[in-house]
Amino acid sequence: xKIRNLLTTMTLTAAxxxxxxxxxxxxxxxxxFDYPIGALLTSNGWTAHxxxxxxxxxxxxxxxxxxxxxxxxxxAANLDNNGEDVNKTFTAQTTGTVYAAFMIQTQGTNSVGYxxxxxxxxxxTSYFITRIWVNGTGDGLGLGNSTPLSWISITPGQTYLxxxxxxxxxxxxxxxxxxxxxxxxxxxxxxxxTESSSVQVGSVALRQYNASQKxxxxxxxxxxxxxxxxxxxxxxxxxxxxxxxxVTPTSIDLTFNLNEPGTAYYVILxxxxxxxxxxxxxxxxxxxxxxxxxxxxx
Numbered sequence: 001x002k003i004r005n006l007l008t009t010m011t012l013t014a015a016x017x018x019x020x021x022x023x024x025x026x027x028x029x030x031x032x033f034d035y036p037i038g039a040l041l042t043s044n045g046w047t048a049h050x051x052x053x054x055x056x057x058x059x060x061x062x063x064x065x066x067x068x069x070x071x072x073x074x075x076a077a078n079l080d081n082n083g084e085d086v087n088k089t090f091t092a093q094t095t096g097t098v099y100a101a102f103m104i105q106t107q108g109t110n111s112v113g114y115x116x117x118x119x120x121x122x123x124x125t126s127y128f129i130t131r132i133w134v135n136g137t138g139d140g141l142g143l144g145n146s147t148p149l150s151w152i153s154i155t156p157g158q159t160y161l162x163x164x165x166x167x168x169x170x171x172x173x174x175x176x177x178x179x180x181x182x183x184x185x186x187x188x189x190x191x192x193x194t195e196s197s198s199v200q201v202g203s204v205a206l207r208q209y210n211a212s213q214k215x216x217x218x219x220x221x222x223x224x225x226x227x228x229x230x231x232x233x234x235x236x237x238x239x240x241x242x243x244x245x246x247v248t249p250t251s252i253d254l255t256f257n258l259n260e261p262g263t264a265y266y267v268i269l270x271x272x273x274x275x276x277x278x279x280x281x282x283x284x285x286x287x288x289x290x291x292x293x294x295x296x297x298x
Contacts, residue, residue: 025159027229028090028098029204029222034060034074041077041206046086049123049205055083057206063103063159063218067181069232071103078208079115079215082158085207089121090222092202093168095111099202100130100222101163107214108156110138112147114207116213118166121202128205129195130166130173134215143175143191152177152190171198185226227263256298267292 033087035044038058042048048056059079064071098118114131135143140151141162154177161181165174174184174189204222223229242264243255256264265282274287284295 016068018287023124027221027223028093029088030070031088031204031220032070032073033059033062033076033218037061037075038257039075041086042084043296046088046206048086048123050085050216050282051083053084055081057086057208058077059082059202060216063105063216065103065159065161065181065219066141068103068161068219068230070221073219076103076216076218079208079213079217080211081208081213083145083208086204087123087205089123089203092121092200093224094200095168096224097168098166098201098222098224099163099226100220101161101229102220104141104162105159105216106134106138106154106156108138109212110134110156110214111210112213113209113213115209115213116164116217117207118164118201118270120200120203123203123205127197127199129198129201130164130175132164132175134213140198141175141177143173144193145195148191152211154179161228163229165226166195167202168198168201170201170273171195185230196225206213222267241247263297265297266295268294 007082009288037059041057041059057077057079059075062072062074068163069256088164100118112133112135114133116132118130119128131143131145133144133148134140135142135151139154141154142151152175158179161178163176166172171194173193173195175191176186204220206217221229238257241257243253244252245255246253254266267276267281267284267286268291269276269286276285276287280287280289284292286292
């Protein structure tokens, strides 16, 4: 990548930022519902496996949760009726552990039922595991094959981060619910449940079951580790990169190479300029939002 026609007398410095092609790290699936408000999930990569076309799930305004990688990106899935159920597949896993993280917001007027689960690839309607339930007043979440005997308390109208974990080899499902961003995976889940059978895991599903349910789901990240699902693992430069070469008073060559598919953002600034934040580098500005000498991405 060559940057030409810079100022002829200014000493310059470059600030760089990396982002990966699928968020950070290599999750099995990332769904930020980054579609127009009102768009149908079945028009955007999801497949209906029950009630196709009946009160289809559409996109509503997205959720935010401080610290979560998918916070504030795109819209969200609106589960608010009795009708269509949908799923989205990922590379099937036959051993090890699968995690799914997502944001959720409920309302106080609700209906007891399960709204999220894992299944196979392709989805098998006879094999639903890691079912996540909401209670009838929207202030409790639970885990199990049938209605939970106890609930994890939540506040309707507040956004929570939910993480589900399925240990394929031991057939164990686990549920974690957070009101603030977790620093690491807890040693003990909020709830756990042993499934009756275990085969491959290759899809996530969203379920509608009652016209009274009011559940918003956003920012689904599926991975084989807690870090990739919840935190995102940042990309890194490969050895000896980035490279700066052929520096002249009017140009510089920048060469980028990452350890995974992604995008490198850059800004060129005066050498004594205040270092910009990551957000400012991505926006192509100097510190404080001022103009950069040059900016771009590759």
